[in-house]
Amino acid sequence: MPSDPRGLRADAPLLDAWLRFREDPPTPFTIPGHKQRTDLVGDVIAGDVPLYAGLDTMKLTSGVLIEAESRAARLWGAxxxxxxxxxxxxANQAVALAVAGEGDTVVVSRTLHRSLLLGLVLAGLTPVWVRPEVDGATGLPWGVAPETVRRALADHPEARAVFVGDPSYVGTVGDVAGLADVAHGHGVPLVVDAAWAAHFGFHPDLPQHPLQLGADVMVTSAHKTLPAWSQAALVLVRTERIDAARIDAGVEATATTSPAGAILASTDAARALLERDGEELLGGAIAATCAARDRLRSVDGLTVLEGPAVDPLKLTIVLSGTGADGNAVEQDLLAAGLPVESADRDVLVAIVSLADTAQSIEMLTDTLIQSLAIRRDPARPVVGPAVYRVEPVSAVPPRQAFFTTAEPVPLERAVGRISAELVAPYPPGIPVLAPGEQITAETLEALEHAREAGVRIAYAADPTLRTLRVTIP
Structure with missing residues (x-):
């Protein structure tokens, strides 16, 4: 039978509903079609309880989802x-639909995830790109400076919102409070894609979360750093500058009409755990990660990303000074049963969450140190991911280019043409090339650099990257 090992159900209405369904299962004449029978395709469907006629009635008469969302809003101060x-x-695409209308201009950090860019396509928004500061010692991005956003808003007084991604994929944290002041001084909302920051604000050694710092919208993934099912996320909104009805409309317009109850219940359970035990669990993980950084810092040539502007639970290391190839180090980690979030020639990123233990983090650290001793070679110059150095050249709005008639052209003939597709090294899913942008020699060099570093080039229509889809003049 399903269990509630930490006794969370009393504080998590969706979790309680999921447990009650599993404890006293009905004989349903509703979807899903497996009818809770695990003898047909196996345990892969175990626990798949729908929201409709599962966690709640088909008419949602119990209101458990509304209650769970209200509790989350209170916890995050939304x-x-x-x-x-x-x-x-x-969540990102829903917010893009909500904050502005077709043809409107928005200021957008170039460190955004592809999902937000495609949200701009869906909403018909035109981006004014702002780029992050890049650290010379590591080649990795810091946050977008408030002064950069101030200049963009001064140059584009028609802008309706500011979108940034913070913290970055590698764990660097920007000046969200400063960005909020700048956006609000211009009379527009600040939207923060904080997918990697569901734990922020719940331990004194962690940065505050974006809403605490003045942001108007915070999108975060419950499954990235909290113990929720994959695909679990939250949209958290302050409504002084945001129309709540438009947020609801944007969410409903882009959501499935058959939401998975287990994902919803896990989001609610993760919220309840964070509220009750988060500081204790996060404290142990932070201490263990700090110990790992101390050990890794002693490895000759290895750079460990750290400091007050770095997420204490993101373990990012730069290998250039060791000469080791991160792709080979990753293979050693995989052989030891220790997959990491991201690995290319120069940079490894390991995600630590409140589910990690001192033992698991020590095992990762031991294996990394052993692998680097074996894989060491002459030091390389620090280059950093090329995605953070590309200067985008916007030619037409993203929506226009995305939906227009297009054709594939050989890569060598693509320079000067307008891209009809989004191409992004993945992870982290940050675009090197977006719909509506002119293809430059710098763009192609960045893509080639990523490929040579061992990064998968994702989302291109031609996965070999011999051709790119371009608009037809």
Whole structure:
């Protein structure tokens, strides 16, 4: 039978509903079609309880989802919360639809995830790109400076919102409070894709979360750093500058009409755990990660990303000074049963969450140190991911280019043409090339650099990257 090992159900209405369904299962004449029978395709469907006629009645008469979302809003200090079973991808696109209308201009950090860019396509928004500061010692991005956003808003007084991603994929944290002041001084909302920051604000050694720092919207993934099912995310909103009805409409327009109850219940359970035990659990993980950084810092040539502007639970290391190839180090980690979030020639990123233990983090650290001793070679110059150095050249609005007639052209003939597709090294899913942008020699060099570093080039229509789809003049 399903269990509630930490006794969370009394404080988590969706979790309680999921447990009650599993404890006293009905004989349903509703979807899903497996009818809770695990003898047909196996345990892969175990626990798949729908929201409709599962956690709640088909008419949602119990209101458990509304109650769970209200509890999350209170915890994060928001006026409104919506749960997503489509991850931060769905949440970002819903917010893009809500904050402005077709043809409107918005200021957008170039460190955004592809999901937000495609949200701009869906909403018909035109981006004014702002780029992050890049650290010379590591080649990795810091946050977008408030002064950079101030200049963009001064140059584009028609802008309706500011979108940034913070913290970055590698764990660096920007000046969200400064960005909020700048945006609000211009009379527009600040939207923060904080997919990697569901734990922020819940331990004194962690940065505050974006809403605490003045942001108007925070999108975060419950499944990235909290113990929720994959695809679990939240949209958290302060409504002074955001229309709550438009947020609801954006969420509903882009969400599935058959939300997975287990994802919703896990989001609620993760919220209850964070509220009750978060500081204790996060404290242990932070201490263990700090110990890992101390050990890794002693490895000759290895650079460990750290400091007050770095997430204490993101373990990012730069290998250039060791000469080791991160792809080979990753293979050693995989052989030891220790997959990491991201690995290319120069950079490894390991995600630590409150589910990790001192033992698991020590095992990762031991294996990394052993692998680096074996894989060491002459030091290389620090280059850093090329995605953070590309200067985008916007030619037409993203929506226009995305939906126009297009053709594939050989890579060598693509320079000067306008891209009809989004191409992004993945992870982290940050675009090197977006719909509506002119293809430059710098763009192609960045893509080639990523490929040579061992990064998968994702989302291109031609996965070999011999051709790119371009608009037809």
């Amino acid at each position: 006026d409104l919360c919506r749960f997503s079973t489509g991850g931060a991808t769905h």
